[in-house]
Amino acid sequence: MTRPQRRRRHGWKRMRSVPVILAACAFAASACTSSGETENNKTPSVVPTVSTTPSQEQADPTEAAKADVVKVYAMYWKEMVRLFADPSANTSDSLKRYAASEALSKAETSAANLKARGRQLAGQPIIGNSAVTAVALDRQVPSVKLSSCMDVSNWHLIEKANGQPAPVPSERLVKYVVVTTAEKWPDGWKVIRDEPQEGQPC
Template identity: 30%
Template sequence: MTRAPRLQGRTTLHWKPATTLLVAGSLLALVGCSDSDSDTTSKPSSTPTAVSSSPSSTANAENTAVLAAYTSSWDAQTKAYSKASSAGTDLKKTTTLRALFDIEHDLKVMRKAGQVTTGKPVINPKAVRVTHSKIPEATLTDCVDTTHWSLINKASKKPVPLPTTRLIKYVSTATLEKWGKTWMVTKLTAQDQAC
């Protein structure tokens, strides 16, 4: 049975048999999730300013760091899926071994099937919740749009046929942990729910 990268439905970014990659893509296309968010990245000021360390500014800084780590992880995954290999990507810098195991499994299945992805998904993360404990943890909700992220046969460059009922835009949740000063993705779960 041929497996394709999974874009929705399971923990991490698993690809079900030849349907998962575009299932996630289909999920994103089914429902638009484009709230006009403000840019989550902030650019440092060229002149220092006095800023009090209030709980809300600390929370905003944490949210920004979590979103940046999540986005970096997606960028690395997209690059890995585009060549069915994590070599030369930043996956190990953004993703823990637990989550990386599932991604590497997907990549192995894709290599065996001679498949890669083209294009890229559009992510729209929001609803960050940070829990402070011995190891700080964050969870966030995302709407992943795979409209322009396709699974293709590497040799022929032709699209891999996928079910028409797949979700192109779908809800995804992520869990991250803060290791030292770095937020790392520990788990990605695609939901069987359109967004």
């Protein structure tokens, strides 16, 4: 190899090492030499291994699924409250982001019945103590089951015309267990069944 070739090759190697040196300075400034040192006297810089926390899904798919379903269930009920607060409004499309199958059809049917009777639900239910009771991610359609405590004591049936309370059974249970099944569909987790266990107070 001729002397000019050796010079060009040596210069290319130095240019190629610039990004590596910059990365080393970014992650550990102490590993980089001071500007007063010469090229030959520099102590070789060591780029530290950056320890990153793996994402929840990478760390444990089961825990990620649990967290996702709990969030989806909260959004499902947010949309349910909107739907029943005004059955005349077109809110079922929003609910479809979080519900499907039996859960969606029951919600739409119930809202239609309220609308036909001129009634709506005012206030806010409280969904508490949501706990995952089963996870099946190895199925063709992955599923997760939840158990929650539904408190409807501040969710009132009223007459839309005058805002007055509509008659309801006096002995009705206002706090009871709800068993929920969610499935992972192509566009995300969806509640497919939400079954009140009205014989099980909580």
